[in-house]
Amino acid sequence: TQLLEQSPQFLSIQEGENLTVYCNSSSVFSSxxxxxxxxxxxxxxxxxxVTGGEVKKLxxxxxxxxxxxxxxxxxxxxxxxxxxGLYLCAGGTYKYIFGTGTRLKVLA
Amino acid sequence: xxxxxxxPRHKITKRGQNVTFRCDxxxxxxxxxxxxxxxxxxxxxxTYFQNEAQLEKSRLLSxxxxxxxxxxxxxxxxxxRTEQGDSAMYLCASTRxxxxxxxxxxxxxxxxxx
Numbered sequence: 001t002q003l004l005e006q007s008p009q010f011l012s013i014q015e016g017e018n019l020t021v022y023c024n025s026s027s028v029f030s031s032x033x034x035x036x037x038x039x040x041x042x043x044x045x046x047x048x049x050v051t052g053g054e055v056k057k058l059x060x061x062x063x064x065x066x067x068x069x070x071x072x073x074x075x076x077x078x079x080x081x082x083x084x085g086l087y088l089c090a091g092g093t094y095k096y097i098f099g100t101g102t103r104l105k106v107l108a
Numbered sequence: 109x110x111x112x113x114x115x116p117r118h119k120i121t122k123r124g125q126n127v128t129f130r131c132d133x134x135x136x137x138x139x140x141x142x143x144x145x146x147x148x149x150x151x152x153x154x155t156y157f158q159n160e161a162q163l164e165k166s167r168l169l170s171x172x173x174x175x176x177x178x179x180x181x182x183x184x185x186x187x188x189r190t191e192q193g194d195s196a197m198y199l200c201a202s203t204r205x206x207x208x209x210x211x212x213x214x215x216x217x218x219x220x221x222x
Contacts, residue, residue, distance in 0.1 A: 030207075030208070031208040033210065042112070042199050042214055042215055043199075044213070045210040045211065048210065088150050090211075093207055093208065094139070095156060095163075096141070098143070098150035098152070099150050100149060100150050101148060
């Protein structure tokens, strides 16, 4: 069974701080996706990484796929209150398994 | 593109009752997924369809759960003899069915079993 473990589970930081969220598995994934979810809504895709070692940037967010395609990280620079939400990684090709989630709260 | 639509948004039921949820995917999307999510956790895979064919059903899903997509368009998820442990957000998502494609999610149906 493929599992994706995220750490930390919760993160509360001040506006302007940097943070990194990790997504780890013992299984190899053909791709990893990162989603953000707001309360009462479905997850919304942020990025997809496909190639081992790949790095993608989305404004203040930097995503990296591990060389062995078993792990990924999300780094946020200068966090803002608007970054608050539940961050989810998901792995797969057609069937997607989601990670355990990281709940981020950015305080003004 | 009107997005993925789920109905109802909220459902409160008594233990032992049957409930049915509906999902209308984006019109040209072939694949449809059902997930279950409890507060603060990641979505848990339940099942998915390619057109009307159910390709996989999670082993975690008991026989009380059944899903259909009769004409390859909308889908229904039925839970029979609900239990308090079934209380969760039920999410539907759809894609065109290509590799590594992003999931378009609906807003979910929040089920509360009393």
